Amino acid sequence: MDNCDASAADNASWLNPDCKDTPMWMRSLYASLPTTGTFVLFGNIHDLHPVVIGDDCRPDTTINSIWEVLKRCGFDGVVVFDPLNGFRVAKTRESLAPDVVLGGLSSRIGGELMETLSLDGRGRAEAQCGQRGVSPFAGLSALAEAVARGASPSLALVVDYTSQMRDGSSAEDEALLQAMLASVEISNCHALYNGAPIRFGHEGFPGMLRHPVFWLVDAVDDLPSWMTNGDGVRQIPIAKPDIDLRLRMAALLLQGHVEGDDIPAVARRFADATEGFSMRGMYESVQLALRMRSVAQDIEDAVRTYRQGLSENPWQSTRLREQLIDGREILERRVLGQSAAVDKVLDILKRSALGLTTAHKKNPSS
Structure with missing residues (x-):
């Protein structure tokens, strides 16, 4: 990796600001962690990204890439919520079982609410059969608060597929609105939220860190403007x-x-x-x-x-090959006294028609 080679699993040199081999959004995330409670990642959010794993580099998803950054900062895990699949523990350190994370969050927000959050689309539909107006985001605000205020295990929350659930109408989903408001309130707080600390020390990382919420959206405008600005909020584009x-x-x-x-x-x-x-x-x-x-x-x-x-490849046309048989006669009627040039042109055309050069290939960007 040239000037930002990673020689060990815990080496974060590939996240340094001047490491051009690492996507800008990952370097920005790493640099912003000490000051940010809410990240709004937008653009190419479901792409693959080059991630350093030990001494190797491999393509990985956005959520896994977020985890690789957080792991270098001493975090214990990443939890994910989306309106179709509900809550899941996406990533943890090898020494931390996902059930421990689930149990810790359940003790903070209640087992019943945690069970509701963990339902997938089918389970949610069965549980809500006969009820009307029940939001798939119910309980998300409590989850965001539990993540932000929990010292151990140290977690981050990723909320995905929010863009597809907002149609721009005035009838905003109340539970989603509460979750967005909770995210902003936590970000606006300096050191305490509802009387509990929201900045924590992490082993091997200098200073204090928040336990943030990541909102993955197609465009910044998919979220209300009051949520995407502020000292504790960071917008980071994920470019192609x-x-x-x-x-x-x-x-x-x-x-x-x-x-x-x-x-x-x-x-x-x-x-x-x-x-x-x-x-x-x-x-x-x-x-x-x-x-x-x-x-x-x-x-x-x-x-x-x-x-x-x-x-279809026009160079492979049967009619074109027939015309090339009489190509010399046709060209010499139009180009007088240039036998060498005619031979050269015919040679190029014949080689192209036979697929012996790359000239017969279309411009891939056209």
């Missing part, structure tokens, strides 16, 4: 990868599918072809290439297929 990150991800994705010595050259072609792609799109392109003749030879075709689906 630039050329440098695409090149790095390309090299990772090609491992095991392309000969080691060929990876740098193929990775450059792959990165150039995937302008505007998400990293997940790059991953899926490799899956398509695996079904073709060769990943190294066909990566541009796979990118084009992922981008726009199957299409």
Whole structure:
């Protein structure tokens, strides 16, 4: 990883501000943790990201990437809530069982409420059969408070798929509104919330940290403006990868599918072809290439297929090949006294029609 190589699992040098190999949003998260109670992550929120695991780097999801940052700061786990699947313990340290996290939160907010939060869509529907107006976000405000005020285990809460539950109407979901308000109130507090501390020391990390709530949304405007601003709130965009990150991800994705010595050259072609792609799109392109003749030879075709689906190659037209048979006669009638140039053009056209060069391939970005 060049100047930000991670030599051990607990080494956080890859999160330093000047480590360009790490996505900006992850570096911003790491830098903002001491001062932030609410993170609003928006944009490319369900993409893959290059994450350092020990001495290796691998593509991983946004939630797992958040955990890898928090783990370097001494956190014990990450819990997740979304309106379809309910509550779950997403990640914990190896020494901490998920049941311990669940039991700790249950003792803070009550077993019944914790059970309701943990229901998935089907279980929630069965439990609420015959009731009207019951919000899938019921109890989320209490969960946010329990996470923020809990010293041990030290947790962070991720709330996902809120954008899909807000239609911009004036009839706001009351439980969701309470959860957003609780998140803002906790962020606005300096050291105490309802008489309990909200800043804690973490082993191996200097200073005090809050236990934050992360809101994953498609756009900042999916949340009310009063929630996305303030000293304790941090908006962090997750952008699509630039050329440098695409090149790095390309090299990772090609491992095991392309000969080691060929990876740098193929990775450059792959990165150039995937302008505007998400990293997940790059991953899926490799899956398509695996079904073709060769990943190294066909990566541009796979990118084009992922981008726009199957299409006919005009260079493989039967009529074009018939015309090339009489190509010399046709060209010499139009280009006088340039036999060498005619030969050169015919050679290029024939090689392209036979697939012997890359000239017959469409521009993958078109």
